[in-house]
Amino acid sequence: MTGFSMGYDLPAAERIGAAIGAALIAGDVVLLAGDLGAGKTTLARAMLKARGLAGEAPSPTFAIVQPYAPPEVDLPIAHVDLYRIEDPDELIELGLDDYLYDGALLIEWPERLGDEGWPGALSLSISGDGDARVLTADVPAAWGARWPLR
């Protein structure tokens, strides 16, 4: 596990999301943590755009899971927002693991996972607000060679 941290503005969010999105492979889990309005969906949108999604991905706050599949993207990706999950038992019916056979998961509000989790997940955390946001990443060994930021 390697730590990484950088300040970033909105244009940088597009570049960072695009770079991480381009590096995604099936089986990847990307956790996006941060307070309300931190910029989680912004990064997820940029990742989806990098995989071919046209137009702006909706926030999955109400759908909870928004799956994307070819041909609209070149890798199946489920964009997940767990904000409305109140008990980890509610996660079972979401069947999140099933997406990992041939695709990737982008998960906002990973705090709601409780003790559930994926040991090889890429953990991104956003702090700060306005024009002073900071992205911190815990990069697991599984991502070592693929991690696109320096």
Ligand SMILES: Nc1ncnc2c1ncn2[C@@H]1O[C@H](COP(=O)(O)OP(=O)(O)OP(=O)(O)O)[C@@H](O)[C@H]1O
């Ligand atoms: N690095 C950044 N610098 C400046 N503004 C940003 C940055 N990242 C995101 N924003 C802006 O912050 C606002 C909230 O972003 P976003 O919807 O991505 O947050 P979120 O964490 O997904 O929110 P929620 O908790 O509601 O899911 C948007 O207006 C977005 O353009």
Ligand SMILES: [Mg+2]
């Ligand atoms: Mg969001």
